[in-house]
Amino acid sequence: MSGKALWSGRFEGGMDEGTLRFTSSLDVDGRMAFYDIMGSLAHVRMLKARKIIPEEDADAITGGLRKLAASLKGGTFEMDYSLEDIHTNIEVKLTELIGPAGGKLHTGRSRNDQVATDFKMYLRDAALNTVDAVDRLIASLQDVAKDHRETVLPGFTHMQHAQPITLAQHMLAHAFRLGRDADRFMDAVERMNKCPLGSAALAGTTYPIDRKMTADLLGFKDPTENSMDTVGSRDYVTELAFDASMVAISLSSLCEELVLWNSQEFGFVTMDDRYSTGSSIMPQKKNPDICELTRGKTGSVIGALMTMLVTTKSLPLAYNRDLQEDKKPVMDSLETVRDCANIMAKVVATMKINDSNMLEATRKGFINATDLADYLVTKGVPFREAHGIVGEAVRYCEANHLVLDDLTLEQFKGYSPLIEEDVFNAMSVKTCVERRDSYGGTSPASTDVQLALSLQDLFDRETAVRQKDMLFQNCWDVLLNQ
Numbered sequence: 001m002s003g004k005a006l007w008s009g010r011f012e013g014g015m016d017e018g019t020l021r022f023t024s025s026l027d028v029d030g031r032m033a034f035y036d037i038m039g040s041l042a043h044v045r046m047l048k049a050r051k052i053i054p055e056e057d058a059d060a061i062t063g064g065l066r067k068l069a070a071s072l073k074g075g076t077f078e079m080d081y082s083l084e085d086i087h088t089n090i091e092v093k094l095t096e097l098i099g100p101a102g103g104k105l106h107t108g109r110s111r112n113d114q115v116a117t118d119f120k121m122y123l124r125d126a127a128l129n130t131v132d133a134v135d136r137l138i139a140s141l142q143d144v145a146k147d148h149r150e151t152v153l154p155g156f157t158h159m160q161h162a163q164p165i166t167l168a169q170h171m172l173a174h175a176f177r178l179g180r181d182a183d184r185f186m187d188a189v190e191r192m193n194k195c196p197l198g199s200a201a202l203a204g205t206t207y208p209i210d211r212k213m214t215a216d217l218l219g220f221k222d223p224t225e226n227s228m229d230t231v232g233s234r235d236y237v238t239e240l241a242f243d244a245s246m247v248a249i250s251l252s253s254l255c256e257e258l259v260l261w262n263s264q265e266f267g268f269v270t271m272d273d274r275y276s277t278g279s280s281i282m283p284q285k286k287n288p289d290i291c292e293l294t295r296g297k298t299g300s301v302i303g304a305l306m307t308m309l310v311t312t313k314s315l316p317l318a319y320n321r322d323l324q325e326d327k328k329p330v331m332d333s334l335e336t337v338r339d340c341a342n343i344m345a346k347v348v349a350t351m352k353i354n355d356s357n358m359l360e361a362t363r364k365g366f367i368n369a370t371d372l373a374d375y376l377v378t379k380g381v382p383f384r385e386a387h388g389i390v391g392e393a394v395r396y397c398e399a400n401h402l403v404l405d406d407l408t409l410e411q412f413k414g415y416s417p418l419i420e421e422d423v424f425n426a427m428s429v430k431t432c433v434e435r436r437d438s439y440g441g442t443s444p445a446s447t448d449v450q451l452a453l454s455l456q457d458l459f460d461r462e463t464a465v466r467q468k469d470m471l472f473q474n475c476w477d478v479l480l481n482q
């Protein structure tokens with residue numbers, strides 16, 4: 001199969017098969033077929049409105065493109081791999097359908113602005129889908145938080161027992177972090193909200209085009225400001241690759257914890273059978289593979305970011321073919337984090353919380369030592385001194401295989417005569433947690449505030465995503481039917 005090019009006038013012979021295979025991007029940009037048709041429908045509408053091509057040709061092109069959109073939707077659209085990319089495929093198919101008038105579609109544009117427009121439209125949808133998935137996971141975390149306002153477990157620093165916390169506090173920590181990750185996508189979608197179409201090859205065009213019109217038709221806020229910047233820059237791709245990496249990092253941290261919590265050593269959670277896998281040799285095993293795979297996929301997602309950074313480094317303005325390499329890694333990375341967040345939403349929603357094991361674990365590691373020191377402070381002891389007194393008590397307990405709660409009042413008085421019977425209540429993990437009622441703290445009262453904020457944040461973002469989806473749907477409806 002030798003390449004047949006649409007623009008073969010300048011060439012004497014056909015393209016070598018190897019050249020076609022090497023330069024073809026159809027495997028990847030075929031995924032943008034729908035957006036390519038939408039871009040062309042907007043372009044031809046504008047060409048007609050500005051009388052750049054005759055009305056009847058414009059109408060024939062519109063009719064042909066709509067047929068192609070229908071065949072794409074119906075699954076009957078067949079890619080021709082002798083053509084190097086999706087843009088060429090659509091143009092050739094159009095011309096087959098409607099005759100030479102199809103050749104007028106490419107008036108006043110180039111594949112350089114075309115590909116940038118297609119990719120932006122593809123990416124903003126992919127970004128919003130990823131936000132949806134992340135939001136689903138956030139909702140699962142919020143549900144666990146709602147049900148576990150008073151479930152106490154050890155909080156860790158340096159992976160050592162630090163202070164008791166509630167499960168609500170822990171789940172909401174992940175929810176807020178992921179919320180920022182989702183917001184980052186929303187910010188990026190806003191920043192890339194300018195339409196490349198009409199920048200043409202690099203310098204604009206001599207035709208009296210209306211870029212504001214095509215921008216509106218395709219759901220962009222404005223046209224891009226500079227044609228060379230437009231066809232030569234891919235910072236929005238890199239930015240989304242970074243945003244995806246941040247989601248992957250957040251997921252990896254959640255997954256790491258769940259793998260630990262699901263272990264025999266912790267026993268804090270039990271993964272649901274539907275989201276666990278067995279071992280081919282060890283009959284007793286039930287593995288948290290989904291968490292491990294999600295953690296593992298962080299590598300390829302960060303890889304896509306590195307690919308973008310390195311591929312675009314030192315590229316001279318404006319378009320260079322290097323830029324064709326921008327699609328696959330980032331398309332894949334967005335899909336990966338979306339899949340990971342979607343399945344993790346289910347893992348979190350279905351995992352069994354073993355609250356008695358969590359509570360039992362708080363008996364280890366002198367987790368209430370800070371509270372004993374705080375207790376002494378309430379009795380008038382300077383904190384530094386209290387710190388020393390409790391340190392001695394901890395040392396004694398450790399040597400005798402005791403926990404602080406095991407000491408008698410007599411023994412406590414040996415450390416400080418100010419200690420009274422109320423010390424036992426002050427040191428109970430329930431009290432420890434309830435008393436941390438500072439803003440953002442772990443007390444049930446504080447996490448109630450947090451949960452309300454997190455729910456509002458989720459609601460606002462879901463509303464913003466829905467509005468954007470509706471705007472785009474409306475654009476497609478106009479282009480396809482009106």
Ligand code: ARG
Nearest residue numbers: 025085111112115319323324
């Ligand atoms: N397949 C190309 C890409 O993805 C389309 C643009 C081709 N432009 C060109 N001047 N060869 O970048």
